[in-house]
Every structure is written in C-alpha cells, then in structure tokens.
Amino acid sequence: MAKKSWISALTLVTSAGLVLTACGGGNDNGGEASAPASSPAGSQASSPASGGTKDLGKADLTFMFRGGPDEQAAYKKTVDRFEKDHPGVKVKIITTAADQYATKLKAAITGNSVPDVFYYDPGDLMAYVNGGVLLKLTDYVQNNADIDINKIWKKGVDLYRYDGQTVGQGDIWGLPKDLGPFAMGYNKTMFEKAGIPLPDKDKPYTWDEFIKTAQQLTLDTNGDGKLDQWGTGLNVNWTLQSLVWSNGADWIDSTHKKVTIDDPKFAEALQFFADMQNKYKVTPSISEAQTLDTYQRWMQGQIGFFPVGPWDMSTYEKLPFEYDLIPYPAGSTGKTATWLGSLGIGVSSKTKYPEAAAALTMYLTGSEEGMKMLSDAKVQMPNLTDMAQTWAADTSTKPANKEEFLQIVNDYGRPIPGILTYNAEWYNLFFTDIQPVLDGKITAAEYVKQEQPKMQKLLDKAIEQEEKSKSK
Amino acid sequence: MTTKSKLYRKEAYWGYLFIAPPVIGFLVFALFPAVYSIYGSFTDWDGLGQMSFIGLDNFKEIFQDELFHKAMYNTVFMMLAIPVGIVLALLLALGLNRRIPGTTAFRAIYYIPVISSIAAISIMWNLAYNGDFGLVNQFLDLFGIKGPNWLQNVHTVKPAIMIMMVWKGLGYTMLLYLAALQSVPKDYYEAAELDGANAFSRFRHITWPMVKPVTFFVVVTNIIGGSQLFIEINIMTSTGGPEYSSASVVFYVWQKAFGNLQMGYASAMSVILGLFIFIVTLVQFKLDRSSEVNE
Numbered sequence: 001m002a003k004k005s006w007i008s009a010l011t012l013v014t015s016a017g018l019v020l021t022a023c024g025g026g027n028d029n030g031g032e033a034s035a036p037a038s039s040p041a042g043s044q045a046s047s048p049a050s051g052g053t054k055d056l057g058k059a060d061l062t063f064m065f066r067g068g069p070d071e072q073a074a075y076k077k078t079v080d081r082f083e084k085d086h087p088g089v090k091v092k093i094i095t096t097a098a099d100q101y102a103t104k105l106k107a108a109i110t111g112n113s114v115p116d117v118f119y120y121d122p123g124d125l126m127a128y129v130n131g132g133v134l135l136k137l138t139d140y141v142q143n144n145a146d147i148d149i150n151k152i153w154k155k156g157v158d159l160y161r162y163d164g165q166t167v168g169q170g171d172i173w174g175l176p177k178d179l180g181p182f183a184m185g186y187n188k189t190m191f192e193k194a195g196i197p198l199p200d201k202d203k204p205y206t207w208d209e210f211i212k213t214a215q216q217l218t219l220d221t222n223g224d225g226k227l228d229q230w231g232t233g234l235n236v237n238w239t240l241q242s243l244v245w246s247n248g249a250d251w252i253d254s255t256h257k258k259v260t261i262d263d264p265k266f267a268e269a270l271q272f273f274a275d276m277q278n279k280y281k282v283t284p285s286i287s288e289a290q291t292l293d294t295y296q297r298w299m300q301g302q303i304g305f306f307p308v309g310p311w312d313m314s315t316y317e318k319l320p321f322e323y324d325l326i327p328y329p330a331g332s333t334g335k336t337a338t339w340l341g342s343l344g345i346g347v348s349s350k351t352k353y354p355e356a357a358a359a360l361t362m363y364l365t366g367s368e369e370g371m372k373m374l375s376d377a378k379v380q381m382p383n384l385t386d387m388a389q390t391w392a393a394d395t396s397t398k399p400a401n402k403e404e405f406l407q408i409v410n411d412y413g414r415p416i417p418g419i420l421t422y423n424a425e426w427y428n429l430f431f432t433d434i435q436p437v438l439d440g441k442i443t444a445a446e447y448v449k450q451e452q453p454k455m456q457k458l459l460d461k462a463i464e465q466e467e468k469s470k471s472k
Numbered sequence: 473m474t475t476k477s478k479l480y481r482k483e484a485y486w487g488y489l490f491i492a493p494p495v496i497g498f499l500v501f502a503l504f505p506a507v508y509s510i511y512g513s514f515t516d517w518d519g520l521g522q523m524s525f526i527g528l529d530n531f532k533e534i535f536q537d538e539l540f541h542k543a544m545y546n547t548v549f550m551m552l553a554i555p556v557g558i559v560l561a562l563l564l565a566l567g568l569n570r571r572i573p574g575t576t577a578f579r580a581i582y583y584i585p586v587i588s589s590i591a592a593i594s595i596m597w598n599l600a601y602n603g604d605f606g607l608v609n610q611f612l613d614l615f616g617i618k619g620p621n622w623l624q625n626v627h628t629v630k631p632a633i634m635i636m637m638v639w640k641g642l643g644y645t646m647l648l649y650l651a652a653l654q655s656v657p658k659d660y661y662e663a664a665e666l667d668g669a670n671a672f673s674r675f676r677h678i679t680w681p682m683v684k685p686v687t688f689f690v691v692v693t694n695i696i697g698g699s700q701l702f703i704e705i706n707i708m709t710s711t712g713g714p715e716y717s718s719a720s721v722v723f724y725v726w727q728k729a730f731g732n733l734q735m736g737y738a739s740a741m742s743v744i745l746g747l748f749i750f751i752v753t754l755v756q757f758k759l760d761r762s763s764e765v766n767e
Contacts, residue, residue: 099710102730102731103726103730103731106519106729106730106731106733107730109519109520110519110520110729110730110735127518127520127733128520130520130522131518131520131521131522132520132521133520292604423732423733424732425731425732432711432712432715432716433715433716435626435714435715436715454538465516465518465733465734468516468518468522468524469518469520469522
C-alpha cells in the first residue's frame with residue numbers, strides 16, 4: 001500500500017514537472033530561424049552589385065528588439081532598406097513588449113538560441129562579455145567604410161567598451177541604438193490658460209518654486225468639487241534620480257561598492273518626492289494615479305509637468321496641447337540632474353554570419369542613411385553628433401527646445417545606477433519595497449535606514465558574481 | 473518458456489515502439505532537466521557558462537532570504553482558493569445534476585473559462601480589476617460600495633487573484649463531480665429514503681463518500697498546480713505586486729534566473745519547491761489510505 005502511494009505521488013509530481021519544463025521551452029522560440037545551409041563564400045558573385053547595394057553574400061539573420069508601435073514600424077522600415085541595399089541578406093524580426101524583453105533575451109541566451117543581432121541593456125555588458133555571448137565588433141567597426149565611430153556620441157560608444165576589467169575602455173562589444181536623455185516637459189497651453197509665466201529653459205526651478213508653480217496648476221477647472229488638473233505626477237522609478245542627484249546624493253559611491261542611500265541628503269530628496277503627493281498635494285492622489293496613470297493623464301492635458309524622452313516625440317506630436325522641454329528642478333546643489341539612458345545593439349558570438357550581422361548593427365546605429373530614417377520617424381535622437389546638432393537646432397518641430405536633450409547628453413546626464421554593477425538586483429529592490437514611503441506610511445529617513453543593509457547585501461553578491469565570472 | 477514465438481517477439485517490438493515517444497520525451501524533457509537543475513542547485517551557475525560547485529551555500533542563503541519567505545507565504549496563501557473552489561464546484565455539480573431545463577447550456581458556460589487561454593483570461597481580469605473603470609468596481613458601485621484598486625493594494629491583490637483562480641478552475645472540477653455524481657447508483661438513494669434518511673444525511677453518507685476519489689484527485693492536482701502559479705502573476709502584476717505581495721515562488725525563481733542571471737540559486741529554489749510539492753502530495757496519499765481503512 002505504502003509503496004503504491006509513493007509511486008503515484010512521484011508520478012504526479014514528475015508529470016507536473018513536465019508542465020513546468022514545457023513552459024520554459026516556450027520561452028526560447030527566439031533564434032530557431034538560423035538557416036541550415038549558407039551558400040559558400042565563392043558563389044556570392046551571382047547577385048550583381050549595383051549602385052548603393054553592397055554584397056555580403058547570402059545571410060539569414062534574426063534581429064530581436066523592442067519598442068512602442070511607432071518605434072517598431074520605424075525600425076522595420078529601416079531594416080527593409082538595409083535588405084534592399086544588401087541583396088541576399090534576409091532579416092527576420094522578433095519583437096516583444098518592453099517589459100518582457102530583457103527576460104526573453106536572457107531565456108534565449110541561456111537556452112542557447114541567441115538571435116544574431118539584438119538589443120541589450122548596457123548593464124548586462126560585463127555578464128555577456130565574460131559569458132562569451134557577444135561578438136567583438138572592434139575590427140568590423142574599423143573596417144566599415146559607412147560609419148565613422150568618432151561621429152557617434154563618445155558617451156554612448158563608451159557604454160559598450162569593456163577590456164575585461166573596466167567598462168568604458170578597450171574593445172567594442174556593441175553600439176548604442178541611441179542615447180535616451182530623459183528631460184522634463186511642461187504643458188505650455190495649461191500655463192498660458194492659468195496665466196502663469198512660462199518656465200525658463202536655461203534656469204531650473206528650485207524645489208520651492210517648483211512646488212509653488214505646481215500648486216498654482218492644481219485646480220478644479222470645471223467646478224464639480226473634484227480636482228481635474230494637477231501640477232505634476234511623477235513615477236518614482238524614473239524621476240527620483242533627478243531629485244537625489246541634484247540634492248548631492250546617490251545610490252552608490254564612486255567605487256561602485258557601497259550603497260549610499262542612508263545619506264541624509266538622499267532621504268531628503270526621497271521625502272520631497274513623497275511629499276509632492278502627501279503634503280503638497282500637487283499630484284493625483286494614490287488611488288487616482290493608480291487607476292489612470294499619470295502618463296495617460298498627461299496626454300489628456302491634465303498634468304502640468306511630465307518627463308519627456310526622445311522616444312515619446314512621435315506619440316506626443318498628436319497631443320492636443322503645446323509642450324516644451326525644461327531642466328528638472330534643482331535641489332540643494334543648485335544644479336539640475338537627470339539620467340541618460342541607452343540601449344545597445346550587439347551581435348551574438350554564435351552567429352553564422354558575423355559579417356552581415358555586424359553590417360546590420362552598424363547600419364542601424366551609425367550610418368547616415370539608417371540614422372536619418374530613424375530620426376525622421378521621430379522615435380529617437382540621432383546618434384551622429386553633427387546630425388544631432390542640426391536636429392536640435394530645428395525649433396519648428398515639437399518640442400522646440402530639443403537643445404535640452406543635447407545638453408543632457410553633453411553635460412549633465414548620468415547613467416542609471418543599476419547599470420554600473422554586474423546586475424541591478426540591489427537597485428531594483430529599492431523600488432520593490434518603496435510603496436510605504438510614497439503612501440506616507442513610513443518616513444524616507446526610516447526607509448533608507450532599513451533598506452541600506454538589504455541592498456548592500458545584494459550588491460556584495462553582485463560584486464562576488466562579477467569576480468567569479470572574470471576569473472573563469 | 474525458453475523459446476518465444478515470432479509473433480510474441482514482434483508484438484513486444486511494436487509495444488516498445490509505441491511507448492518510446494513518451495518515454496524518450498520524459499527522459500529528455502523532464503528527467504534530464506530535473507537532474508540537471510538538482511546539480512545546478514549546488515553551484516553558482518549564471519546561465520551563461522560559469523558553474524562552480526559551492527555545496528549548500530544556495531540553500532543556506534534561501535533560508536534567510538526574505539523575498540523567498542514572502543513568495544512562499546504568498547503561494548501557500550493563494551492556495552486557500554482550492555477548498556473554496558471545491559465547495560462551489562460541488563454545489564454547482566449538485567445543482568446541474570438535477571433534471572432542470574437549461575443544464576446543458578449552464579455546463580457549457582461554466583466550462584468556457586477552462587478551455588480559454590490563461591493569458592487571455594489574465595488580461596481580461598486585469599481590466600476587470602481596474603479601480604476606476606473595471607467591471608468589478610462598477611458592479612460594486614451599484615450597491616454603493618467603493619471598490620478598492622484590486623491589483624495595486626497589498627490587501628486585495630491576493631484575494632483578487634484567488635477569485636480569478638476559482639473562476640477559472642470551477643468548470644473543470646464541476647465536470648469531474650458531475651461525472652462522479654452520475655455514476656452513483658440510484659438505488660442507494662432509494663434505499664436510504666426508505667430508511668427515512670433526510671436530504672442532508674443522504675448527502676453525507678452517500679454522495680460525499682461516493683465522490684471522494686474525485687475530491688482527492690482535485691485536491692492533489694490543484695495543490696501541485698497552485699504551487700506552480702506563475703502566468704497569472706506575471707501578466708497581472710508584472711513586478712510581483714505592491715511590496716511583492718503577489719509574487720509566487722515560481723515567479724521569484726523566474727526573476728532570479730532570467731532577470732539576475734542566478735541560475736544556481738533559482739535551481740535551488742526550484743528543488744525546494746519540488747520537495748515541498750512531493751512531501752505534501754505524499755502526505756495526502758497517506759491520509760487518503762488511512763481514511764479508507766477506517767471506513
């Protein structure tokens with residue numbers, strides 16, 4: 001009897017295991033498309049190279065990336081153009097929703113079916129290089145006549161350089177798809193209606209001024225007793241950095257070994273963030289913000305100040321109001337601050353067509369033709385410095401002050417702290433646990449004190465993991 | 473029995489051929505990964521290549537890992553939906569077992585969620601639970617109740633997901649019960665009625681024992697399935713819910729493995745989860761045996 005129950009229990013459990021593994025298998029449908037046979041190098045001559053077309057032989061590439069609908073369309077179009085320029089090269093496109101991308105890519109990598117060309121987060125650079133996932137692009141970049149690496153943002157390229165010890169030096173393991181300066185925007189129409197002087201694009205507000213202006217914008221415009229317009233409504237994940245940095249604090253010290261959120265200046269910035277909602281009441285309330293997020297409310301013209309990235313421009317062009325860019329309000333340092341994001345495009349070390357894969361990567365990141373198509377589609381800022389100057393100088397298209405994006409890239413933009421370390425687990429924990437502070441249930445000072453040791457522990461682990469992967 | 477006939481051998485050959493696909497499938501897709509992940513749980517595998525043996529370090533760390541405790545608690549808590557589902561399914565089955573018009577239609581209606589894609593269902597409920605525009609709160613509003621923002625609230629996110637789980641599983645359990653009810657011989661009830669048994673004691677002494685194998689099956693499979701809760705969580709609360717209050721163990725495993733490249737640690741958690749399921753299932757089998765002996 002007893003024996004029988006053992007067996008049945010075991011069968012049930014293992015068949016449940018089957019279900020789990022089947023689930024896992026579904027994740028890596030990424031790179032199955034590499035063609036079984038490629039034509040030998042000698043037989044390439046069949047396609048006549050004419051005009052702007054270049055011969056890379058026959059290659060079937062997979063390109064995995066992410067982005068909103070407008071971005072996907074723009075990239076698809078640019079890839080089509082690349083195919084036209086390079087007869088014989090076929091590119092299969094795989095896209096996912098933004099929040100699913102990183103895990104889908106990691107599943108593809110661990111499942112050994114890496115797409116030939118793919119976006120990756122610069123924070124994963126060390127892990128991917130040490131793990132042998134990425135193809136070294138240095139030689140391809142030097143030998144390609146179409147692109148001039150010196151024309152691409154140095155800050156951007158440096159994010160993908162790694163010599164085995166330090167990021168920012170040595171070989172190139174990817175190229176920036178773009179740089180993402182995260183600027184502050186404001187609803188110009190709302191300011192004009194309220195009769196408030198427009199913000200200065202060169203002189204940031206102080207925190208006090210920012211709150212005062214926001215309070216003037218927080219109104220019940222239709223007189224039904226309920227607020228329907230707010231000064232701002234910021235997402236802690238993406239805007240706390242600006243407050244913390246401009247107040248002279250940071251998540252991590254300059255050696256990237258110590259979590260420094262227990263700095264009183266850090267707590268002050270976090271408290272200020274929470275107070276915008278709880279004390280100054282210049283944002284939609286917790287429940288209001290949770291039901292219709294502030295992004296939607298901004299687009300409906302209910303929010304005064306809201307962040308804007310270059311990738312928003314195509315969507316924001318259709319907004320029913322005028323908007324423009326300004327620097328973020330400055331804390332005790334008196335200097336504005338924000339982050340400068342980036343996504344890289346890399347090539348798999350296992351690709352069968354390194355030549356073609358590298359060519360596609362460079363076409364999308366550094367060629368005049370490719371970059372022009374992408375920036376014309378308004379999904380990003382040009383990667384080429386000279387093209388970006390012209391782009392920013394054009395004040396006839398929205399937003400007029402595109403110069404702010406350039407200033408962030410050139411002067412005050414900083415990388416998100418999570419990408420500076422081997423993994424971002426320690427950094428993510430900060431935001432996983434943060435809700436009670438935002439709800440005003442605990443103070444920022446209490447929070448940073450209780451959270452610092454937990455984050456430090458995870459950071460220590462990431463450092464240890466980094467050492468191990470280097471010594472492999 | 474020294475010489476077997478040619479026919480016999482041929483039959484055996486065909487027999488093996490027929491069982492080969494599932495057996496090979498099991499070896500390749502279940503046994504090998506399972507053994508490999510057990511091995512992985514004793515290493516610091518990062519999923520990219522590096523994999524050195526570190527003994528029990530992962531397990532030691534898991535026992536102090538607050539998020540793992542939270543995920544385990546969430547998972548067990550959400551399994552409280554199982555008894556609720558069973559009671560409702562049995563009541564429904566009892567109702568639909570009667571000769572009333574429209575039973576076929578009702579059976580179909582209750583079965584639709586079972587055959588629907590879990591991803592589609594999760595997205596649908598996600599909309600239904602929206603605090604402002606969701607169907608759930610609009611319905612509550614009819615009675616003057618101001619519903620919470622279900623999936624964003626630490627206190628309501630688990631019950632919200634449980635309600636969905638019950639709704640999704642109801643039809644399947646109901647169908648099993650219905651089949652069991654229909655196989656109960658009618659003369660048992662007639663005899664009981666002659667003996668003067670009322671409706672409740674007929675249920676207690678005839679129906680309940682007769683459908684007990686189904687109850688057992690449902691409890692066991694639901695606990696195994698419930699321990700592996702993942703898709704609903706991933707779609708409805710993609711960060712593990714407010715303060716990680718809806719993250720399940722599998723969700724945490726997945727985050728560690730594919731978000732932070734800690735395959736070894738994630739494997740160790742999977743092994744613990746596997747052991748947990750195995751022990752719980754074993755206990756259930758034991759309990760089932762002993763209760764049968766007593767009757």
